[in-house]
Amino acid sequence: MIFRYSGTLRLLYLLVWSVHLAGQSPDPRQLVSLIFKDSFEGWKQESGEAIEHLKAVIASKDFKTNCLTEPAKASGSAIDDFHWIDLNRDSLNDIVFSGPCMPYTETGLFLFKNGKYVRVDNMGGTVIDLKYEAHGTTVFARNEACCCSFFNAIYVAKILPGSFNPEKWELLWHGEMEMDTLAFDFEYFETTKSIALRNQPRILNKESAWECNEDYKVLGNITFRFNKGVSGYILYRKKRRGKTWGLALILPNDKNIDNGYITERYFDPGRTFSLGWIEMNGSIRLRPE
Numbered sequence: 001m002i003f004r005y006s007g008t009l010r011l012l013y014l015l016v017w018s019v020h021l022a023g024q025s026p027d028p029r030q031l032v033s034l035i036f037k038d039s040f041e042g043w044k045q046e047s048g049e050a051i052e053h054l055k056a057v058i059a060s061k062d063f064k065t066n067c068l069t070e071p072a073k074a075s076g077s078a079i080d081d082f083h084w085i086d087l088n089r090d091s092l093n094d095i096v097f098s099g100p101c102m103p104y105t106e107t108g109l110f111l112f113k114n115g116k117y118v119r120v121d122n123m124g125g126t127v128i129d130l131k132y133e134a135h136g137t138t139v140f141a142r143n144e145a146c147c148c149s150f151f152n153a154i155y156v157a158k159i160l161p162g163s164f165n166p167e168k169w170e171l172l173w174h175g176e177m178e179m180d181t182l183a184f185d186f187e188y189f190e191t192t193k194s195i196a197l198r199n200q201p202r203i204l205n206k207e208s209a210w211e212c213n214e215d216y217k218v219l220g221n222i223t224f225r226f227n228k229g230v231s232g233y234i235l236y237r238k239k240r241r242g243k244t245w246g247l248a249l250i251l252p253n254d255k256n257i258d259n260g261y262i263t264e265r266y267f268d269p270g271r272t273f274s275l276g277w278i279e280m281n282g283s284i285r286l287r288p289e
Contacts, residue, residue: 067101107141123155148212188289201245
């Protein structure tokens with residue numbers, strides 16, 4: 001992901017949030033704050049004995065990962081990408097992998113179960129944050145779009161105490177977003193008519209073939225469209241050519257309009273947060289949260 005700051009702040013990339021609500025969803029303010037994180041510096045510094053034990057686990061035939069060759073497993077050359085942490089609070093060390101997985105990067109979660117380390121989740125990208133709390137451990141990983149991946153992503157996995165099944169979310173973004181401030185307001189609103197969520201504060205509706213597969217179409221700068229009745233937060237307002245635009249965080253809903261465009265394939269009804277520009281003139285009603 002690329003951020004560019006020069007004079008008037010311009011943040012490149014529309015953000016589209018997709019959150020799979022297996023349990024309590026992340027706080028919207030926390031989600032928005034994650035767009036500015038690009039690394040995690042909080043890994044525990046292990047002792048030499050702990051590192052040697054970790055090398056032995058990784059080199060064992062029972063430890064399965066598609067990110068290392070057998071020689072790399074045996075040599076321990078990637079040890080800095082593996083970390084001990086008790087993910088499910090059962091007082092037993094689990095393992096988080098965060099590093100190269102050619103040709104991309106990957107975050108893997110391995111829980112200790114029945115005497116073995118079992119991979120319970122793998123997410124694209126590398127860890128950018130980790131919350132270790134009494135009610136569960138939450139791992140955040142960010143993956144930059146490559147090749148024909150349409151969206152960049154922040155993946156979220158939360159493991160509850162005693163659980164071996166992570167609750168999962170994901171945050172997706174695509175395109176260009178323009179802002180003059182990074183101070184967000186979080187004004188709660190409901191839509192009063194159908195809206196189009198765009199990756200820029202301007203109207204572009206020309207249909208074109210997706211460059212990676214001409215069987216799929218892209219509709220201008222629209223990422224998602226919704227029937228009336230969705231709710232969310234206006235984070236920031238911008239005037240452009242007589243129109244008022246709002247950078248809007250749309251909350252999960254089942255009102256997505258799907259006419260077969262490539263972006264709509266990524267929308268999961270009832271499970272997707274989406275963030276982008278909407279035209280505010282008569283389309284929303286502000287109200288107390």
